[in-house]
Structures are given as structure tokens and as C-alpha cells.
Amino acid sequence: MARPRLETDARGGLHPVGNWTLRELAPHLADLRPQLAKVSRKTPWRLNGIERLDSFGAMLLWQSWGRDWPRELEISEELRAVIAAVTAHVGLRLPRISSFTPLDALVLLGATLLSFMRHVLDFLVLLGQLVLDLLFLCRHPRLWPLREISANVHKVGVKAMPVSALVGFLIGVVLSYLSAMQMKAFGVEVYLVDILGLGIIRELGPVLVALLVAGRSGSAMTAQLGVMRVTEELDALAAMGISRSIRLVLPKVLALTLVMPLLVLWTSAVALVGGMLSAWIQLGTSFAFFLESLPQVVPIANLYIGVGKGAVFGLLIAMVACHFGLRIRPNTESLAANTTASVVTAITTVILVDAVFAVVLRNVGVPM
Amino acid sequence: MRSTAETVVDVRGVVSRFGDNLVLDGVDLTIGADEIVALVGGSGSGKTTLMRHIIGLSRPVAGEIFLFGEPLWAGDYLEQQARRRRFGVLFQQGALFSALNVGDNIAFPLRELKVVREKEVRELVAYKLSMVELEPEHALLMPAELSGGMIKRVALARALALEPELLLLDEPTSGLDPERSVAFVHLIRRLQRQLGITVVLVTHDVATLNALAGRVAVLADRRVISAVSLEETRKVRHPFIERFFQY
Ligand SMILES: Nc1ncnc2c1ncn2[C@@H]1O[C@H](COP(=O)(O)OP(=O)(O)OP(=O)(O)O)[C@@H](O)[C@H]1O
């Protein structure tokens, strides 16, 4: 393999030799480009020293000739054909994506607003479709996608138990430890059970589980639907006459709505155990006392609120996940963007809705 | 340009298995420079598997593969990368980057070299598009917006981007109508003659074989049972070959 060089002969003519191919040229381009740029229109060229010429080499020469054949040129028919083939096409312009103008900014703003509207609309359509599917399934009970529902219950519920228990336990310990330290300073340790019970059962439990599930199952649901779009599995299902909303969306939504309250119960219970343990170590509060006073100081309504919030959060997370999953276009960029959007939107929605719950239910279950 | 007896691909005694499934058992195949070789075999006979070994995507259990006279896995990262840039691959499903448009897909390997200027990249992309008989306007389409035949042609243009010496094509004509698949084969032959490259092409298709006019390597019984010209292949007495050419 001869390295590409540009030799000058006695008459000042140029004499490229070696392999003028992209691979051979690439390491020497830094030297060759300035030499090629100096060429004038009158320079005579002799191309019979070139062993191999590919389209990149041909293009380099053509550029250096100022996009025209040199006046004095010694060249074999074979090489002339290679260069002619390239030059026939270098004039072709690729269409450019036009640059950004102030008008585009306005259009972008409008498009953003419209796309928000479209999100809301699509979400409502999804919800409506879900209700219709439920009505349809009530009339045709044989068509319930029970296997899918149970598979989803296992995936989003049973398999989430270890991690939610771990997180719940640690939060319970930390909360109890920090509150106990402060309360000791004021001599109000007796209220520890109130704080832990109310805080965990009513607020922390549901929100914590919702955040975990949004990150864990919401993203998985979105990505699954997205990959099914990319690999045309959604189309294959549709072609078989299988409703994707009954077979894919409904099981996810139902499973998560059913499972979330149970996960909330489980996580809150483990968090309380953590808090109880920490209280026993730090304050010497006995388990018996903790368990006895819990129902007395925390009205049962809080448990209902916590579990109810869990169900609503589960519904929202699954709906948001499916909404974004079905919007994914068949390319990887859109898959990534929509999965991110799904998790972010789910978490934001959960926190917003939690705030609404806090305001609406401010008089319920709070001991006066 | 077609005088050198230099071997480009040399497969020696390659054995390949997936779990208990022995797919290749002692495959030998030698391909010289400027040759066109068609690799045929029944579905599931291991053609794609052999091709993945040749381009170094998976390692055989036993046996050796030499590309351009060097062992495939010799050398450090940069040497291996340089070797990989000497061949272009068209995958069975196209494998275009779905997030990039057609132009950027073809420009991708050129930009990776980091020595070609943006203006030159655009011109080369326009040229590669015309080589595979696509229009410059097609550069802005996304892979999801292409027809099956266009996907194959864009993938071929991308495989040609780095001016490879060896071109490996996995079923380039599957999913095309007979007329188009013959046109595609003529395109490949024209490019092969113009650029003086070696072509290895996997196919199921007798029409493609007839149009190709090169050597035919037959993969059956887990090895290459013959690798001779089409006329001679027709004469080989083997149940698979007899069934294959029956139609
Ligand atoms: N990643 C893998 N894991 C397990 N088995 C595999 C894998 N890839 C291929 N196989 C098996 O290896 C065998 C050969 O597959 P291969 O894809 O090479 O066939 P092929 O000749 O290319 O077939 P086709 O003409 O249908 O494309 C098949 O039996 C297949 O099941």
C-alpha cells in the first residue's frame, strides 16, 4: 500500500502518486490539503502515478482544480471515468434544513401550546377509551384479559415489595430518630407516635410508594409500549384484530390501581416498624405501648385516605405511562424522550394531586 | 484490477454453537480480492451466524478467521478499528440508526473519521445517494418513512460510505420484488466493477444468483459443501442443492 503523496516535477507540474483513497488519505490530509489549496489554474497535472482512486480522492482533486478539468492533464481513461462519475454528482445539493427565524419562534410557541392541548386531549381520549373498554368487558365477561392483569400485578406489585420495604423501613427509622431528638429537647416525647403515625400513614407512605413506582414501573410500561411500536408489534396486534387498549393499556392500569393501595399498606407498615424500632432504641418506648397508642391517636380515616390516595396515584401513573408510551414514534430518540417525559410527568402529577388531597381533606382525620 | 490472488476473507475450521444447538461445524471458505461470492443455504443454516463471525460481532467456539491476511482479532483497539473500517456491512434488517435521517445515517461513518470537512461530507452523501439511485431529497427522510427497498439501498449507501474493500450483504434482495431484486443485484455488480471491491452476499433467491454471476458457496450440513461457479454448483450431487435448484 503506497502512501498518497503529491510530487512536483521539473516543470512545476503536479504528480499525485500512491493510493488516493479515503482510508490512505485520512492520516495525511493535514499535509495534503494546504498543498492542494496552492494549485493554480495553469498547473499541469499528471495522474498516471495514482494506483487507486476512490470518490473521496476524486472529490479532493476536483476541488483543488476549482471544479473544472485542468487545461493540461495526463490521465488514463479509467481514472477519468472515476472522476467524471463523481463530478456528475457533486453539483447535486442536499436539501438543507432551513435556519431558525423569529417567525419560527412564534410558531414554536404556538406549537408548544397546541401540543400541551393535544396531550390533555389524548389523555382524556385514553381515559374515555378505558371507560368504554370497562363497559364492554362487563357485557362480555369472557374477554377479560385476566392473565395480563395477573402478570402485571406480579410485575408491578409483588416484585416491588422488597425495594419499597427497604426504602420504607429506612425512612421510618430516620424520621423517628430525627423527631425523637427534637422532641426530647422540648420534653414532648409522648407525641412521637402521633407524628409517626399521622405522617407515615397519611402522607409519606402513599407519596413514597408513588415515587418509587413511577420510576420503576411507569418507565418500564412506557418503554415496553415504545419498543413494541419500534418493532411494529403494535401493528401486528392491530392486524390480528386485538384491541391494544384492552390487551395492553387496561391490564396495566387496572393492575397498578389494584396493587398500589396494597403496596401503600405494606410500605407504611414497614416504615412504622422502622420508626417503632428506632423509638425503642432511643426513647425506650415499648412496642406494646406504641402499638396500643397508635389507633388511639391516629383516627382510622387517615388509613382510608392513605390507601385511597394510593389507588388514585396508581391510576394516574399507569395512565401517564401508557399515554406517553403510545405517543412514541418508531425511533430511539423519541423512545428516550417519551420515557423521560413519562416519569417526570407522573411524579409531578402525583405531587400536584397530593396537594389537592391535602387541601380538600384538611378537616378529615386530623385530631383536634 | 482483477489480477491479484490476494485473499480477503479466509475462514478456517469455524465451529459455532448456541447452547446445545451446533450451528456451524468446521466451515472453511476462502474469498479472493475482487470476487463476488454468494452464500446460500436453507433458512436457519447459519448464514447470518457465519457473517457475524466474519465481521467480528461474535467469536466462534473454534477455528480462525483472517481478514486481509491478518487474524481478525489481532492488534489493539485502534488496529482492530482500522481493520473494521476496511469493510462495509448491510444487515438483514437494514439496521439504520432510527434517530438519524437518511443523510445523517450515510454521513455518520464519514464524520466519525473526523478528517472529512462538513462540505465534503455533504457532497459525498449526495454522491452515495446517487450511486444507489436515490434522490438528494431523500436525505431528509427518517428511516421509519422509507419503504423496504429504500431501506436496503440506504443501508448499502451507508456500507459504501467509507469506500470499503470488502462488502458483506445479508440478504440484500429479500423483500424486494423480482424485478427490483435483479436491479439491485445489477447495482451491486456495477459498483463492484467500478470500485474493485470484494462482495460477499447472503441470499435465498435463485433469481439473485442467476443475476450475480460469481462463485456460490453452499452452506449445508453445518459446513460449506461447495464453493464453485453457478454452473458447476448445479452439477454437485447433494440433496440440498438438488432441492434448491429444482424451482
Ligand atoms: N443469538 C442466538 N441465540 C441462539 N440461537 C441463535 C442465535 N442466533 C442464531 N441462532 C440459531 O442459529 C441457527 C442459525 O441462525 P442464522 O441466523 O445464522 O440462520 P440463517 O442461515 O441466517 O437463516 P435465515 O436465512 O433465515 O436468515 C438457527 O437455528 C438459530 O436458531
Ligand SMILES: [Mg+2]
Ligand atoms: Mg439470516
